[in-house]
Amino acid sequence: MKTQVAIIGAGPAGLLLGQLLHHHGIDAVIIEQRSPDYVLSRIRAGVLEQGTVEILEGLGVADRLHAEGLVHDGVELSCEGERLRINFRELIGKTVTVYGQTEVTRDLMEARASKGLTTIYEAESVELHDVHGDSPFVRYTKNGQAHKVSCSIIAGCDGYHGVSRKSVLPSAITTYERVYDFGWLGVLADVPPCAEELIYANSERGFALCSMRSLTRSRYYVQVPVAERVEDWSDDRFWEELRRRVGEDVASRITTGPSLEKSVAPLRSFVAEPMRFGKLFLAGDAAHIVPPTGAKGLNLAVSDVYYLTQTLSEYFRSPSESVLDSYSVRALKRVWKAERFSWWMTSQLHHFPGSDAFSRRMQRSELEYLFRSENAQKVLAENYVGLPL
Template identity: 65%
Template sequence: MRVQVAIVGGGPAGHLLGQLLYKAGIDAVVLEQRSQDYVLGRIRAGVLEQGTTDLLTEIGVGARLQREGLVHGGVGLGFAGSHHRIDLHGLTGKNVTVYGQTEVTRDLMDARSGAGLGTVYEAENVTLHDFDTAHPRVTYTKDGTTFEVHCDFIAGCDGYHGVSRASVPADALRTYERVYPFGWLGVLSETPPVSEELIYANHERGFALCSMRSHTRSRYYVQCSLDDKVEKWSDDAFWDELRSRLAPEFAEALVTGPSIEKSMAPLRSFVAEPMRFGRLFLAGDAAHIVPPTGAKGLNLAVSDVRYLSRALAEFYGGSEAGINNYSDTCLRRVWKAVRFSWWFTSLMHKFPDDSGFGPKTQAAELDYLVHSQAASTALAENYVGLPF
């Protein structure tokens, strides 16, 4: 097979890149290790920045998003027993939209299938070759037969554990990492959300987040220790713990019910530099991970592949400036999102073995944040998404 771009990874980043390249007249194939049902079965968050929703609409995959997405013009902060609203739209003129990452992926898959474009699912033993030359290629096995894809470029959109970053020589890569000393216990339930907008809660017992997937499906999280186990938490224990961390009006209004999914997730910040190696480009989680506190993971992947699609279009138009600057361009935005996610995580969570200085400074900063328009605007600008 001969294509211009081989995309490794069939999640939202890979399929979005495929759609962007298709709109630019660039031929690409998507190679995904898992089945389509497996990819669509992964439970992921879905707070989309304004720039993400605008881009999806621009390329023709935003119709269902516009119908079903929940547009939020604000976000709640809970601390010291009180609730405070940050007016995102009033401070920035922008909104965020709650629309599951799985639904974004489904819309992109449907668009690709509808256009008759090539996606190979259950591609095993994917191997990257010769990406330090002008003639890279990718081999994979499907149904016991080995196939070879010749291409001009390889886009590594296969996540943190994928083959793309692992194929880069260790001495060509520099990584930065911060592992947080806690995790999130998450519950999905068929219950109405406790609030029309997300609530981030800082409490002496630990952080809590009230989110949603729809008007009838809620997603809640509580901070937990890294050695905690899902099996230790009954539904009743989870609801009691969540209720204890919310302001009284929300604790009383909380509607509980059986969990339909329960999971434990560690938190980390991770960045790999650079994001280009010859004819191989890393994008999304293949290059960086942020804690979910700031809702930046999917949105960073979107900005990466937007930069990459434009760079490749420029290349086929006769200029190498875009591909030469790809890594630096992405990393400027990545590090700003990493900073925001780290700051917001540090502000809202209880850290172990704290002497008392941390909670006092958190309380002071939260009080300043909700009473200073400048501070509220800084949070809002980052939350709705910096320009890309």
């Protein structure tokens, strides 16, 4: 099989890249290790920046998003009994939309299928070859048969644990990482949200987040040690701990119910540089991870593939190495700004094991400044809704 671009991974990054390339008249094949049902079973974040929504609108895949998504004008922060609403619309004139990543993935899958574009699921033993040469290709097996996809470009959109970044020589890549000593214990439940917008809470017992996927499905989180076992948390224990962290007013509005899904997600900040290696390009979680506190993971993947599409569109019109080099430079500038914001949100809202009295007072001082300064609130709003592409 021959194509212009072989995309590794059929998550939202790979699927969106496939749609964008098709929109620009560039042929692409997507190769995915898992089945479609497995891909759709992944429970992920659901806050979309305004720029992400606009990209989906431009591709004609936002009808269900607009019908079912929840437009939020702001978020709420609470700390030591004091609460602050960051009003995005008033401060900077923008909004975010709550719409689950699973639903974005489903919409992109259906759009790709409706156009008869090729996606190969359940591809085993995927290998990338000749990425620094003139004729890169991908090998894989399916149903016991060996296959080869010849291409001009390989796009690695297969996540942090995928084969794409692992195919790069260690000497050719520099990684930056911070692993946090805590994680988020999350519960998904078919209960109405306790508030119309997300609530981020910094309490004496640790961080908590009240969020939602729809008007009838809620997603709640509490900070726990990274080694915490899900099995040690009954639903009753989780709801009790959540209520203790969010304050009496919010706690009184929480509707409890059986969990549909419960898991502990470790937090880390991670960046790989560069994001281009010959004819191999990394995008999304294959190149970077952010703590979920700033709601940037999916949105960064979208900006990556947006930049990559522009790069490849220009390259296929007028091939040059300088055009290909531009992708990594542009993408990493936005990546590091999102990393900074996600790190800042994480550092202000969580309890850090072993932190000294000075660090705790600095955190309190930073939050007090945020609660009193409209300029500081504008900075948070500008970053949360997404910096311009």
